[in-house]
Amino acid sequence: MKIIGFDGSTIPNSTTAGILARALVAASEQGAETSIVRLKDVITSPFHGAHDPASLTAKAVYDALPITIKKMVPGWVKKISTDYLFPEEVKPLLRAIEEADGLILATPTWWSTPSDYIKILLNYLTICDYRNYCLRGKVAGFIAVCEEDGAQHANAIMQNAVTHMGMITPPFCSFFFNRNLKESEQNWQETDQALVGVNVVRMCKLLRGEVTGANWDWNSAQ
Known part of the structure; x- marks a missing residue:
């Protein structure tokens, strides 16, 4: 099982990249083969x-x-x-996406929307509809980081796009992190970072017939 994480941040070692890495570590602990793509290093032209x-x-x-x-x-x-x-630099990325079981899109929030790199990626993925709907049945999770607000809207934009393309979102996999939020109820801003990766893998296993049910609850990722 392959899970690819897409870092839509422009800053190396950003909060977005760190949360994505933690989600993918949790996914690997569930048995997935994981990798990270830093979109800034791949996408050099618009769609x-x-x-x-x-x-x-x-x-x-x-x-x-x-x-x-x-x-x-x-x-x-x-x-x-x-x-x-x-473009030539995007073709290997498309092939990797076609071979993957799940994707996790992670982005900073810019004016209540995902970063330009995430939006360009989503635009390119539109073509998958003309490649026999190659995203249909794949699993997607989302991470958005904000300073004040807008992250939930950024997640909604990403989720709306890939759902239209046929992807499936598990429970509790639209995670946002507010850098200015000092405390969160039951510390969900920390625990739910791992839950995104865990539940993406759980849904993949469910779709592959490897399990017959799943416990999606946040505390099951501890």
Whole structure:
């Protein structure tokens, strides 16, 4: 079982990176093979979508096909390889995501939204819909760090996007950390960091048929 954590922070050794690392340690203790991708080191260009020159060229090729051939093709986008939409540095990342069982997206909060790197990643993942919905059935957890507020909204943006792409979110896996919150009830700001990783693995095991039930409660991660 493979779980990939995506660090959307621009700062090395940030609070976001630290919490993501703790979640992945907890996931590895549950038997998962884990890895971290620092998006700042991978993503160097924005997603251009259908305005990409190669995309427009592919559409032009389709438009030139005889009508008899067009009738055999339900949609030009779904039948033409989508690799051309990915910069070379992003293609290995896509392949790793396709092979993974679960993802954990971690981000600082900027104006109540995820970081630019997380948003660009989500934009690229849109193309997975045209790769036989390759995210369908994978498991996703979320971590957002804020100074005052907005982290829950940042998590909601990430969760809404990947849920539309077919991913599954386990209970208690939309975690936020407020750096200015000195105390939290039953210390959940500390304990729930591990719970994200634990419950992502639990859901993966449930979907793989390795377990028949799961205890999702926060104190079960202790």
